[in-house]
Each structure stands twice: as C-alpha cells, then as structure tokens.
Amino acid sequence: MSERSLLDPPPPALKARFKEGFGQRALLTIDTEEEFDWSKPLAPTGHKVDHLLRIGKFQEFCEGIGVIPVYLVDWPVVSSGQAKDIFPPLVASGRAEIGVQLHPWVNPPQREAVTAHNSFAGNLPPDLEQEKFDNLVDAIEQNLGVSPLIYRAGRYGVGSQTASILKQRGIAIDTSVRPHHDYSEEGGPDFSRHPDYPYWTDEQRSLLEIPLTTCYWGMLRKQGATLQPLVQKFPGLGGALARTGMLERIPLTPEGTTKEEAIRCIDIALDDGLELLVLSLHSPSLVPGHTPYVRNEDDLDALYDWLRAVYGYFDLRGVKPTSVGEIMHQVEV
Template identity: 55%
Template sequence: MPGPNLRIAPPAGAQASFREDFGQRFIVTVDTEEEFDWGAPLRREGHTVLTVPALRKFQEFCEGFDVVPSYLLDYPVAASPLTVEAIGKAVRAGKAEVGVQLHPWVNPPFDEEVNAHNSFAGNLPYELERSKLSRLHARICEAFGTAPLTYRAGRYGLGARTASILEELGIAIDTSVRARFDYSAEGGPNYREHPLHPYWADARRQLLEVPLTTLYWGPLRQLGNVIYPQLWRTPRLRGVLARAGLLERIPLTPEGITAEEALRGVDIAIDDGLPVLVFSFHSPSLVPGHTPYVRSEDDLDALYGWWRTLFTHLARRGIRPVSAAQIVSGVSLD
C-alpha cells in the first residue's frame, strides 16, 4: 500500500512534539557530493571527488564547537575510499553522522535518460527510484558499518512514493523539504506551503520530516508566501524589497547568504520557537573553484568565518547542536 506523498503539505495535526528537555537545537547538514560544472547540463560522466579530503578539516572545525555534522552522501562520494579516510573515524566515534543523498544521474542503475525532469529522483518510476536508493543505502552501510538515519533527495526531489521506500529502508528522518521554495517550474516539487516545524510524514510516526530552515524577514514577512512567488518574473524587485528592509527570504546556508542575514534568520527562528534549525551547504564549497560560492582562498576563509559567527551566536542564545540520532530520541510519541 502506497505511503504518504511527501510532496504534499502535511495535514493539520501532523506537527511533531519534542520532550521538554530537548529545548531548541540546530543541526548542520552537508550535501556531500561530487564536483561538476554547475552551469552545464547534468552528465553521468566527467565528475570528480577531489574535494572529499577537505571534509576532514571541516570535521575538525565542527568538533571544536561540539557540532556533529550530518554528511548526506551521494553515490560517487559513498563509493570513494577517500570518504571513509576523511570522516570514517569521526563517524565511528559518534562525532559525525552519515546519511543518504540521491543524485539519480550518477547513481546506478542507469536506466533513465539524463535530463532535468529525471534529475528529481521522485519523478522516476517507483521501482527505479527504489533501486537507486537501495543501492546507495547499501553502499553507505558497507562503507561505514552503520545504517544511515537521514535522507535528502538531490535537488530536493521527493516523489509521491519516496516515503514508502524510506520506511522500507528504515530511514527515520527525511530532510528533503525546502520550505518556502518552489521547483515546479523545473518539474520538481513545490514546498511553498510546507511548514518549517518538524512533522510526521505518516500516521504510524515512523518517518519524521525535518525541513530545511528558510525564514522571511522584514515588516512584510507574514505575507512572504503571498508576495514572494509573484516576484519570480521581476528578480530585481526582490532585491529592492530586501535592500529596503521590507521582505527578505533567508535560507540558513553560507552559500549566497551573508552572516548578517543568517543571524537575522536565526533570531526569527528562535523567537518563533522552532525546535530544530536546519543548516545546509554543499561539500565542494570546501575547496575553492568548485561552486559559485567559493572561488578563492579568501572566499573559503569567509565560509569558515560564517560558520564561526553562527556557532558563536547560537551558543550565546543557548541553542545547542543536535545530531540526527538525538532528534529521533528527542521526539515525543505521546
């Protein structure tokens, strides 16, 4: 019997509750993936995993703040011995976690055409999505000797039956929903109406959705979901509203978001009582020249400075880091 459709916003009453001692926490998720040309069409071949060793430096940096990163591995990264060399020891010590991230165009079996529509894994036929996910899950289990708890669809591409596959694999958390974003023009999901607060994806409470955190800031923030979708034809107007301090969309990521902007978003999330703040970025940004966000050593220094600023501010506000395993254990089933 098909499970819930994660592309659809949850019904009333699905919101998850957490134990009183859980408080408010934050988690750092890393889309840990191969390097490719962000400006070119997707290809099965021609990618590299040269940035994987840089995970070790980021891991050591996070350990200095008692942060347990969640590395969401796609197939080329999971298949590379460099990955276990970089973070295997930290995973075994409980100082890092590994999860699943499906980039279907580089994940066997290769039975589909590579195109924009098929880059959203949830658009694939059910059996093919299931087969790709199962192979990736098995590869991660084999490489790290532990079963991943967390899934994120590449390009946030959940499908109508993805939840059934995740439940079959024993994955407890999905974090593919990018609330406040709409990918339907490209053939992907529309998450504009999905909540930021974690919620149960199924009535049996076996799969918890923990959306990526994106806030609206400014006097017009309560109308963000009404106003922002109308601005896609006029991106310059988005900039005007942001510069005027009227309306700004702030995803919690160092990629394209300044530390000052992120701090505003964090404070809104804390003041709104959000129990889990979800940060994310792409692992190739840890080496200059592989993403549009980090082109130089100065950019890389700025990226680490961004995290240092955010971690310091979160500690000052009493928001502790959390792992995926702690989220699972901290949720209340009452």
C-alpha cells in the same frame, strides 16, 4: 490508510513535539557529493571527489565548536576510496553521522535519460527511484559500515512515492523539504506552502520530516508565501523588496547568505518558537572553484567565518548543537 506524500504540506496535527528539556537546537547537514560545474548540463560520468581530502580540516573545525556534522553522501562519494578511509573512524568515535543523498544522474542503475526533469529522483518511475536508492544505501552499509537513518533528495527532488521507499529501508528522517522554495518551473517540487517546523509525514509517526530552515524577514514576512510567486515571476521584485526591508527570503546556509542575514533568520526562527534549525552546505564548497559560492580562498575563509559567527550567536541565544541520534531520542512519538 493512504500514504501521505512528501509533496503535500502536513496538517497541523502532525507537527512533531520534543521531550521536555530539548529546548532549541541546530543540526548541521552537509550535502556530500561529487564535484561538477553548476553552470553546465548534468553528466552521468567523469566526476571527481578530490575535495574530500578537506573533510579532515572541516571536521576539526566542527569539533572545535562542538558540532557533530551529518554527511549526506551520494554515489560518487560512497564508492570512492577516500570515503572509506575518512568517514568510518569519524562515525565510530561519535564525531560525525552519515546519511543518504540521492543524485539520480550519477547513481546506478542509469536507465533513464539524463535531463533536468529526471535529476529530481521523485520524477522517476517509483521502481527505478527505489532501485537507485537501495543501491546507494547498500553501498553505504557495505563501504562505510553504517545503516543510515536520514535522507535528503538531491535537488530536494522528492516525489509521491519517496516516503514509502524511505520507510521500507528503515530511514527515520527525511530532510528534503526546503520551505518557501518552489522548483516546479524546473520540474521539481513546490515547497512554498510547507512549514518550517519538524513534522511527521504520516499518521503512524514512522517518518519525521525536518525541513531546511528558511525564514521570511521584513515588514511583509507574514505575507511571504503569498508574495513569493510574484517574486519568482518578476526577478527584480525580490531585490527591491529586500533593499527596502519589506521582504527577504533567508535560507540558513553560508552559501549565498551573509552572517547578518543568517542572524536575522535565527532571531525570527527562535522568536517564533522553532525548536530545530537545520543548516546546510555542499561539501565541494570546502575547496575553492567547485561551487558558485566559494570561488577563491577569501570565499572559503568567509564560509568558516560564517559558521563561527552563527554558532557563536547560537551560543548567545541558548541554542545547542544536536545530532540525528539525539533527535530520534528526543522526539515524542
């Protein structure tokens, strides 16, 4: 039987089902990565991870709202002294989980040119993608004492062989798919036709995909997948559709999404019967000045306020926080 690619939307028969009583849950994922200037070309060296010192405060906040965050760590993070001090105690006590995030431009071996095209790991020769991935997983196991079960490609850059590479190392869950987004103009994947719900990537049910939650909202939301290419082609169209309440694409993240937008997305997702919502943010946003979303302390306060409001709304709607371990225990194989 041929290997299915993460680039291809799944057939409906591969939709994942959860055991009775799972209900509707939410998973918080953190792209835990180096600090870099998002407005400049990517560079393979010279990156810092000083913001990891704020992980303690963020972790306390998560524990206060009953959330087990999943830190998806990349090479500069896992090879730092800070990571070795911060993450093992959190994992050992069950307060956090660790996953994998591959940023190929900072991950050894660095045999490729650092370009936008090559920043999507799935565009690399499969043997190089695998070698980088194996080096990263080896470092996580050695430095953090964890055998990770979940993966996200940096820039969501999966390729035709990524699923096979993940399964060879025992990765059980991929969370690289960002539905309703198309990165093909940059050389990346097109997820515009991928579903929001969790699904198996293969008939053997050996790799589970849990997409990042993105909703279409508005009168034309059922036509969102058809209209999105036009929105990308004509930048002013998206703003006009959103202002008139016709169509808005809402990713479930505090980075660029307001509390009000997030709650609209949650309502749509839950009313559509989505069992697992996946939230995301970037760890450098925990310190002002590292991402476009958090430029000052007011922005940082707003990020925490967003999380507080969203998880408060989850509580009202009966949505419980979940973890990678629980997902693997509750999904029906």
